[in-house]
Amino acid sequence: MINEQEKNAISGQMYNWVKDLFPVCRSLTGPGVRETLSYIQKVVPELGVKAVPSGSLAFDWTVPPEWHIRDAWVEHESGERVIDFADHNLHVLGYSTAFDGTVSLEELQEHLYSIPEQPDAIPYVTSYYKERWGFCLTHEARQRLKPGHYHVHVDSDLTPGVLNYGELVLPGETEEEILLTTYVCHPSMANNELSGPAVLMALIQTLKDMPSRKYTYRLLFLPETIGSIVYLSQHLEHLQQHVKAGFVVTCVGDDLAYSYLPSRKGGTLSDRAAQHVLRFIGSEVTHYTWLDRGSDERQFCAPGVDLPMCAMMRSKYGEYPEYHTSLDNLDFISEAGLYGGYLALRRAIEAIEHNHYPKVTVLCEPQLGKRGLYPTISSKGHADHVRAMMNFISYCDGEMDLIEIAERINEPIWEIIPIMKTLNREGLITY
């Protein structure tokens, strides 16, 4: 059980981590990722930071060059600076090439990105695999641009370097693994970026505090898509042999919704734990399908990879208007939102850790009264917790795992785990 104090401590910590990391200009590669991983290492000193050289092959892909962005602005011929990277990381197209020159407004327009339907949002746009330069701005600002010529300045370079990622393995009693991944490649966005690392950092602390862990935990902070592909290309065999369940940790920061995105074929241990936990954790849950996917499950569940990974989210990427804009900021998320995302994942991990096949040791119903577990008066109606216990026992046939039983008896697994332990101590249940 988690007390209010522990809850508040975890919530506040997570929000602060997000706040600290928000200003960093992350991208697939480069100093922003390294700065982020360094920060995480202060909290999780065991985290290893790995580097894969630009140009390395990974399945169908090639690790791109490192991007360094130093400065970028657009000035009207009148001297007015109309766009400035110094104001917001999102103003520069991700992986924008260097440029310095004067262009007409018409020419400039071809390099600008804005969203007419969200006139106050700076969109997040990238061009990782085709070289071009560009700026992103609010549609309001774009409409204010005056005719004339503009001095455009992008001080950046794309040079051979490395792709970095963070990795931590927490050993458990068995070599079977639970895999938790998140991404560290988006500049200055809160729900669809920093909520993931913050929740994963808090989960790592929780895992380290657990008195025992059945599973070994593999925890990854990756640049999305290319980072996952690179990691899979180097660890596929090991992962396929050891990973029993896993979650892509993404969009776990706001308090507006819960969302579930299944693995490619569904029905894995992860899917079952996620669906069970979300059924009981909160109010409404939106169940998406594989067709709605968009994060690293695309790689982890790809044909022939097929790791048992799904996602438990708050507001899902692509589904909330603030997604991939400057409006996905520190106001969009909250301590309560982060805690809800953390709790769902923690409950799912607990479910998997305790997912035994309990078996009752006596035939027919046990006589619980003589053990003080049953009311001695039989009248109309039993207490609910007695009913839950009797229902639980009635399914302990050694053929159903705890998640299935909890589903059948309509009780959250975290309320059944203590009952299972009590009955085990009484010698009535083995597992």
Place this chain on the structure above:
Amino acid sequence: MINEQEKNAISGQMYNWVKDLFPVCRSLTGPGVRETLSYIQKVVPELGVKAVPSGSLAFDWTVPPEWHIRDAWVEHESGERVIDFADHNLHVLGYSTAFDGTVSLEELQEHLYSIPEQPDAIPYVTSYYKERWGFCLTHEARQRLKPGHYHVHVDSDLTPGVLNYGELVLPGETEEEILLTTYVCHPSMANNELSGPAVLMALIQTLKDMPSRKYTYRLLFLPETIGSIVYLSQHLEHLQQHVKAGFVVTCVGDDLAYSYLPSRKGGTLSDRAAQHVLRFIGSEVTHYTWLDRGSDERQFCAPGVDLPMCAMMRSKYGEYPEYHTSLDNLDFISEAGLYGGYLALRRAIEAIEHNHYPKVTVLCEPQLGKRGLYPTISSKGHADHVRAMMNFISYCDGEMDLIEIAERINEPIWEIIPIMKTLNREGLITY
């Protein structure tokens, strides 16, 4: 087919049996059970009455001592007798220990049981496995109790004796068994007690009148819970090897509803027969789940026991307000109610007896016209019974049993059985 005269005779007989047995003060053990079994023996002379000594072990349970209740009352210091066992069997807490003494109203209250929400009902309360004394009364009467002292008198004892039950085996053509059980342990209640024995007695008469029986029938009149556990502890291996289907016969006396309670995992032959019969027998049927269980299916379907037993009821225990009170009386049930309970079980038995895998002997549709089974004129629309016959034949592939076919063609199995026999005589169907 059952004619009106036969129907009336069966209905009237069942109601009379209930009426005769209503005043007997049954409990788990003791003279009330013996008197009840003796009465049943008058109708079913072959019934064996068995005895298991108090203290015998049965799985996790111990057979309790016999309870003898002779007299019990509560008198106000004014001399007014406010509760008297002589007025109603339910007034004494089941298994109440002996007591004689004077207590204040406050002390007395701790030994009283009533239902504020049903002020005119005496509740049925027992304390089988913890020794205490007590009285049950209407909430109205309780509220009329005056201050002062009361003389309490309970003349009872709990002494080593036996647990009794009734057993009858009607041999069939095979050693495969159908098991029907009911209970004989509740004092003076009609639907949730005597409807069961009455319907089972009528079914025994019907089974004895059948020209042939494929199955051997095992018919048990048991004290609920402990009786079933004792019986299972002594016969489990035999039952698991032989029982192909079975029903817990309970709550089959009122005319307000039909109810179905499945076996633990569902899908047994009994479940399939019950669901099919109830689909066609009447108006609305309430389908309960294993979580709603409450009678001896708790033991017969326990993990590791797992006999194929379910229940077809009228108003289900725990679901009607009169349940386990003095209001579950001779007015709550009716001849029509009992007959409906009887008929559902009889139809289910017929379904199981005839549940062959019919197979058509010709390829393509048979030419029914030359056998006088099909209209010789082909115009728009066929008679419904021809349609039913053609539908039946179209599924006679030797892979589906009759219950499945009847379900698929949306016809009650008792209308398909004669068609199957006709087509078998014509050489078109084998089974």
Place this chain on the structure above:
Amino acid sequence: MINEQEKNAISGQMYNWVKDLFPVCRSLTGPGVRETLSYIQKVVPELGVKAVPSGSLAFDWTVPPEWHIRDAWVEHESGERVIDFADHNLHVLGYSTAFDGTVSLEELQEHLYSIPEQPDAIPYVTSYYKERWGFCLTHEARQRLKPGHYHVHVDSDLTPGVLNYGELVLPGETEEEILLTTYVCHPSMANNELSGPAVLMALIQTLKDMPSRKYTYRLLFLPETIGSIVYLSQHLEHLQQHVKAGFVVTCVGDDLAYSYLPSRKGGTLSDRAAQHVLRFIGSEVTHYTWLDRGSDERQFCAPGVDLPMCAMMRSKYGEYPEYHTSLDNLDFISEAGLYGGYLALRRAIEAIEHNHYPKVTVLCEPQLGKRGLYPTISSKGHADHVRAMMNFISYCDGEMDLIEIAERINEPIWEIIPIMKTLNREGLITY
């Protein structure tokens, strides 16, 4: 892709074939069937016309004698001719025996067939397997019949002859077969008769024009029921070994509805293709069940025959009021209706021809950008066709066939086939 010109040509041709064949007086046997098959041979010269002698045994059936109808009328004693076969083929009961004599109106009534609920419709009635004479007429005409005597004249005979049917086998790359059947035994009805042969003739032209055919196609024009039974009795073993899918082509001429009738047990390749195509082809589709069957699936799917055959129809026989009456005429069907019936079957055939198990050749998602198949800018929202392609690839695990993938990604298979071919050319998909 089918252009508008091709569509119009096919539609017009089909309607003209129906118009030409409408006046022919078909029955199970006799000159009407032969005239119809001769007409089809003009369009499909390769069609073989087969003959099976009257009296031949076929499973439970016997081939009936040939019916020749030359003239038939009823004259009132006043000299007024009140019914005349020359006016409409439906006026004579199918397989009516010869008769010449004078009968009272009362006697005549026993030989008349009309539909009170459809007073302006001449019903279609037959008596293939019991000898009788009779006339069919509108209920309006029947009510106008005056008292008195009538001269009845039926010039017909039932003599040993043959049962004819048409058969064509179009070889493909494999010996695995797709079976398409229709019937040629109803006089002067459009949707429930001639739409079938017309659509099948158009499909034969399409099949002959296909650059390659994986499957061998077996195309049958049969008298309903007895024709199918005779054919099955002579070819059952071959068909069971070779037929992988098939369709009964019936009621494919009107533009009011789409209907699906499954095979006996459902789930065959034909059923899956039909359900997929109908899901995407049009507006509403009525899904019937096996209990609604009425055409030759009764034989092709009979127990022990069990060929994988189902039906994709427009308005289903038995379900539209004009069925089996003179109102099922050239006005009831239309070019658009026939084309819709043709297109559904053509799409199903294409689905089956291309129903591969595609498998992606790279692990993780392929890098489509470098192949020009993916936008190089990543912003909010992708084009729908890119999404469809990514969804398709995500299911190419070599374990799902194309129909299943198309169902899962909610795209019509005819839009996925070109994507599959493109990705195959790029080396990203094998099958």
